[in-house]
Amino acid sequence: MVLEIISVYFRRNKRLIFHNFNLKLAKSQIIILIGENGVGKSSLFDLSVGILKPEKGVIKINEIPINEIDQKKKDFFTYLPHKDSLKDYLTVEENLFNWLELIDIKIRKEKVLNSLKFFKLNNLKNNLIGNLSQGQRKKVSLTKLLLSKCNLWILDEPFNGLDINSINKTKKMICNHKANGGSVLLASHINLNIEGSKRIFIKSPKLKISNKITNFDSWEKIK
Amino acid sequence: MIFNLANPLRFQRLIEKIEPITLNIAIILLLVGLFFCFFGSPPDYLQGETVRIMYIHVPCAWFSLMIYSIIALCSIFSIVFKHTLADLISRSCAPIGACFTLATLLSGSIWGKPTWGTWWVWDARLTSELVLLVIYLGLIIINNAYEDKSKADRYSSILAIIGIINLPIIKWSVDWWSTLHQPASISKFSSPSIDPSMLLPLFIMTFSFFFFFISILLVRVRGEIIQRKIEVIRFNRMV
Amino acid sequence: MGKNKVKLDFFKLVKREIRIMLKNFSIIYSFSTFFVIASLIFVFSVNDISYVKIFYKSIVWIVLIFSIMLVSENFLNDDFKDGSLKELQFLGFSEESIIVSKSIAMWVMIMIPMLFLVPLVFVFFQITLHELISLLINLFLATPSLTLISILSSLFSVQLKRNKIIQFVIILPFFVPMIIFTTSTGTLFESYNLNENQFLILIGIFFITLPVCLLAGKLIMREINK
Amino acid sequence: MNYFLNFINSGDHFSYVLSSYLIVFFIIFLIFILSNTKTKKLEKEFVNLIKNEEKK
Numbered sequence: 001m002v003l004e005i006i007s008v009y010f011r012r013n014k015r016l017i018f019h020n021f022n023l024k025l026a027k028s029q030i031i032i033l034i035g036e037n038g039v040g041k042s043s044l045f046d047l048s049v050g051i052l053k054p055e056k057g058v059i060k061i062n063e064i065p066i067n068e069i070d071q072k073k074k075d076f077f078t079y080l081p082h083k084d085s086l087k088d089y090l091t092v093e094e095n096l097f098n099w100l101e102l103i104d105i106k107i108r109k110e111k112v113l114n115s116l117k118f119f120k121l122n123n124l125k126n127n128l129i130g131n132l133s134q135g136q137r138k139k140v141s142l143t144k145l146l147l148s149k150c151n152l153w154i155l156d157e158p159f160n161g162l163d164i165n166s167i168n169k170t171k172k173m174i175c176n177h178k179a180n181g182g183s184v185l186l187a188s189h190i191n192l193n194i195e196g197s198k199r200i201f202i203k204s205p206k207l208k209i210s211n212k213i214t215n216f217d218s219w220e221k222i223k
Numbered sequence: 224m225i226f227n228l229a230n231p232l233r234f235q236r237l238i239e240k241i242e243p244i245t246l247n248i249a250i251i252l253l254l255v256g257l258f259f260c261f262f263g264s265p266p267d268y269l270q271g272e273t274v275r276i277m278y279i280h281v282p283c284a285w286f287s288l289m290i291y292s293i294i295a296l297c298s299i300f301s302i303v304f305k306h307t308l309a310d311l312i313s314r315s316c317a318p319i320g321a322c323f324t325l326a327t328l329l330s331g332s333i334w335g336k337p338t339w340g341t342w343w344v345w346d347a348r349l350t351s352e353l354v355l356l357v358i359y360l361g362l363i364i365i366n367n368a369y370e371d372k373s374k375a376d377r378y379s380s381i382l383a384i385i386g387i388i389n390l391p392i393i394k395w396s397v398d399w400w401s402t403l404h405q406p407a408s409i410s411k412f413s414s415p416s417i418d419p420s421m422l423l424p425l426f427i428m429t430f431s432f433f434f435f436f437i438s439i440l441l442v443r444v445r446g447e448i449i450q451r452k453i454e455v456i457r458f459n460r461m462v
Numbered sequence: 463m464g465k466n467k468v469k470l471d472f473f474k475l476v477k478r479e480i481r482i483m484l485k486n487f488s489i490i491y492s493f494s495t496f497f498v499i500a501s502l503i504f505v506f507s508v509n510d511i512s513y514v515k516i517f518y519k520s521i522v523w524i525v526l527i528f529s530i531m532l533v534s535e536n537f538l539n540d541d542f543k544d545g546s547l548k549e550l551q552f553l554g555f556s557e558e559s560i561i562v563s564k565s566i567a568m569w570v571m572i573m574i575p576m577l578f579l580v581p582l583v584f585v586f587f588q589i590t591l592h593e594l595i596s597l598l599i600n601l602f603l604a605t606p607s608l609t610l611i612s613i614l615s616s617l618f619s620v621q622l623k624r625n626k627i628i629q630f631v632i633i634l635p636f637f638v639p640m641i642i643f644t645t646s647t648g649t650l651f652e653s654y655n656l657n658e659n660q661f662l663i664l665i666g667i668f669f670i671t672l673p674v675c676l677l678a679g680k681l682i683m684r685e686i687n688k
Numbered sequence: 689m690n691y692f693l694n695f696i697n698s699g700d701h702f703s704y705v706l707s708s709y710l711i712v713f714f715i716i717f718l719i720f721i722l723s724n725t726k727t728k729k730l731e732k733e734f735v736n737l738i739k740n741e742e743k744k
Contacts, residue, residue, distance in 0.1 A: 013371060050552065073553055074553045081549070082545070083543075083548070087544065089486050101474060101478065102550075103553060262692045263691070265691055266694065272694070273701050273705060276704070276705055276709075302681065319723075322715050325715055326712045326715045326716065329711050329712070329715075330711065333708040334708065337700065360631070361631055361635065364632065374621070378682070382618070384677075384678065385614075385636070432716075446723065446726050
């Protein structure tokens with residue numbers, strides 16, 4: 001199993017988000033999480049990446065619990081969160097090289113330029129990120145996937161703001177990654193389909209606060 | 224035992240029993256103490272009649288430190304064990320502590336006018352006490368700044384832990400820097416350098432202030448618990 | 463092996479911070495301009511230059527503190543807004559190394575313009591060369607703790623949507639000891655002759671603030687994403 | 689009683705001592721009353737909420 005989420009219990013802002021949540025992502029598998037806004041998709045990603053800690057339950061990546069990976073996290077997964085962490089006052093190229101240095105990958109410049117061609121960004125490589133449109137920014141951050149060597153991709157709303165042509169390209173990229181033995185976990189609030197993928201619909205648990213409050217820290221009762 | 228009391232509802236029931244008792248004790252002690260302050264104690268041979276300010280100034284100063292240490296302890300507790308009651312207590316302690324610190328500063332400055340000749344001196348103890356007041360204000364501000372209550376509690380407890388540095392500075396500033404402020408007279412319990420007839424009103428006033436503090440704290444904690452209950456009900460309605 | 467990796471990570475972070483900071487040159491520019499203008503305002507408001515000569519240290523330090531606070535707010539907010547603070551965390555960099563690298567970058571960013579600005583102070587305030595050197599050493603020793611504290615203060619307020627002034631209110635009391643010992647005007651603690659061991663005290667303050675800021679910063683950084 | 693008479697006749701000192709006592713007690717009673725009113729208000733709100741719940 002590449003990613004395993006076992007009976008996770010998690011609350012955010014006093015709201016129960018996951019109750020006994022399980023998910024298994026095998027090698028060369030694509031899982032699409034579909035749910036309404038605020039159902040906890042981003043929280044799930046933050047949990048599986050180790051930024052948030054669940055109150056109960058275990059999260060394992062490559063059979064290793066996430067809190068034991070610590071320093072080597074960058075070798076295990078590539079995570080593209082909702083905020084793209086691109087600096088406005090740096091050019092496209094500089095942003096990518098900064099990122100590559102952070103994750104310890106040394107690649108020749110030509111290869112980076114080549115990968116920029118995938119989304120036809122090579123004309124924009126010396127533009128500042130702040131001058132790009134929302135869709136172009138998204139494309140730049142998706143280009144990171146082409147450069148990464150990790151097996152596991154975790155993508156938060158990768159198709160937001162993209163045109164149809166680029167969506168198809170991205171889908172193709174994800175399928176290629178799957179064919180090469182990689183696994184992808186991605187979230188979407190619209191019902192989309194990628195061939196050969198498994199779709200999971202998440203709903204927030206129906207909960208009501210128990211009338212007899214004993215401690216304010218544990219006040220939910222599951223219906 | 225602490226974890227037994229930690230249940231806020233059980234604590235609330237306890238509060239409702241204790242609260243009137245503490246208030247009554249505080250008022251009785253206050254009256255007795257005031258009698259001793261004005262009728263039962265002689266003027267000091269150095270400071271004259273102004274020594275009577277000491278009977279309220281010193282307890283206020285002690286409590287300004289004690290309340291801060293309570294906040295700091297609760298903060299450590301809430302960070303380590305994530306405890307609701309500790310958050311409630313430290314949240315409701317902060318304004319009381321600020322009031323005691325303000326009372327200390329004002330009464331001290333009134334005492335300073337006839338004794339030192341000025342309202343204010345920039346010596347180590349006064350400065351650090353003023354810093355304590357500012358830290359209290361910071362805690363109150365943080366508690367009210369965040370919309371999310373649990374986040375505010377976490378941040379204010381972190382700030383309280385940083386502020387612990389100030390406590391030893393206040394306590395021993397008179398020993399480290401030989402300043403204008405007199406050193407503690409009652410530090411050594413075996414032979415305090417103070418006359419018993421003056422010690423008696425001081426202690427009575429201290430206990431009276433202590434019970435006052437407890438009763439105010441209990442009222443505030445009760446209010447906080449009720450507020451959380453209201454939040455629960457509102458939340459329930461939303462779902 | 464593991465330790466070596468941590469060290470490498472740390473230098474990588476510092477390099478990244480400094481590279482980003484050098485690209486964002488407008489911060490340095492506005493910082494130095496603010497410094498010059500604010501100290502000029504002091505000079506104009508005093509009128510008699512002989513007073514400025516006495517209070518030059520206080521003026522420099524007060525202006526410096528406010529300019530540092532203005533810069534630090536900028537420094538972390540950008541990172542929080544575009545998500546790179548979160549990125550650094552999930553890539554496995556420890557919270558301590560993030561804070562220290564940020565404050566080192568900020569320190570460099572302050573010290574480089576300071577080297578050019580302090581001679582300006584020398585000309586404006588008409589101080590002696592000896593005083594100038596002692597002021598420089600003073601700045602050199604005290605700014606690390608200043609940057610650490612101001613990074614901490616901006617961590618406190620990074621999530622506030624309104625009312626950013628809180629950051630200044632809650633953290634200014636912690637600048638009090640720093641100001642007392644850096645300026646050491648001699649009126650506060652008369653019985654102590656601070657000029658001799660003033661530098662030692664500044665170093666001591668740094669070694670107190672470092673662990674406290676790291677601990678508190680770690681706690682806050684863990685809280686930010688919740 | 690002697691002490692008290694002396695104290696009243698001490699002129700300047702009398703006003704200093706009295707004003708400091710008044711200020712300190714004023715501050716403490718202020719926080720006491722403020723907390724009480726706040727709690728009472730919350731209690732009223734709570735009772736109202738409970739009543740509304742029962743109506744439903």
